[in-house]
Amino acid sequence: MMKFHDAHCHLANKDFLKEFDIANSMEEWSGSGLEYVIGVSTKLSETLKILEMSRSFEEIIPGVGIHPWKAKRKMDEELKEEFLQIVKNYKEIVIGEIGLDHHFIKKEERYLYQKEHFNFFLHIAEKNNLPVNIHLKGAEKETSEILTSYKIPSENILIHWYSGPKNVLRQFIERDYFFSINPSILTGSTHIEVLKNVSLNRILTESDGNVKYTIDDIRVSGSPGIIPKVISKIVEIKNIQTDELLRILQENIRLYAKLKAIKNE
Numbered sequence: 001m002m003k004f005h006d007a008h009c010h011l012a013n014k015d016f017l018k019e020f021d022i023a024n025s026m027e028e029w030s031g032s033g034l035e036y037v038i039g040v041s042t043k044l045s046e047t048l049k050i051l052e053m054s055r056s057f058e059e060i061i062p063g064v065g066i067h068p069w070k071a072k073r074k075m076d077e078e079l080k081e082e083f084l085q086i087v088k089n090y091k092e093i094v095i096g097e098i099g100l101d102h103h104f105i106k107k108e109e110r111y112l113y114q115k116e117h118f119n120f121f122l123h124i125a126e127k128n129n130l131p132v133n134i135h136l137k138g139a140e141k142e143t144s145e146i147l148t149s150y151k152i153p154s155e156n157i158l159i160h161w162y163s164g165p166k167n168v169l170r171q172f173i174e175r176d177y178f179f180s181i182n183p184s185i186l187t188g189s190t191h192i193e194v195l196k197n198v199s200l201n202r203i204l205t206e207s208d209g210n211v212k213y214t215i216d217d218i219r220v221s222g223s224p225g226i227i228p229k230v231i232s233k234i235v236e237i238k239n240i241q242t243d244e245l246l247r248i249l250q251e252n253i254r255l256y257a258k259l260k261a262i263k264n265e
């Protein structure tokens, strides 16, 4: 059976949970081959929710973090302390979704807060050798600069849904970061350029559920259930056998999310 992963899905998002009955859906997705899903968080309440969900479903790898859209003010000490405690108590986690957004967020006074949040979580990732799941829409150059000030191994860095300038894409490829490939490759988006340029050993697949996609005029909800379609498209674009691709993707998610280390503990 096909084994696949979803490296970025907002499983604990309340609209996602309204649309998907999680117990039934997890059973269905696992039945079709879902091995791992990284449930990213955008705020503390989602972080707590996904940690709870991960106790019921072994496929879920919890994402811990604050999204740049939610970085609206200075981080208070209490909030920092809550996240530090979570990282202390849970080892099998990913830090995300974190990053910068200068595209959807137009208020420049918030960029300073985004940067503060991003730095806070990058410090945690560096110190604890944790993988990061990064959003950087419209702030690709700024993100690239910030990342150079951390000693985070390249295989711990995942660039989510890259759609920025080509020169920064080249930098990231040279630095050997991971890129998550999104269902938007099925819609004729420029994201396909990322897939064409990144080598197979640095690719992961993601749904970014609860994002909706229009594929062949049909509106489709992002969820782990859409990943097999993404895999078929990667097979076509990269001109590779499905079995071979699945083997590589499985190795990639294990390396990024440190799953070997977890299993051996």
Ligand SMILES: [Zn+2]
Residues within 6 Å of the ligand: 008, 010, 040, 097, 208
């Ligand atoms: Zn996302």
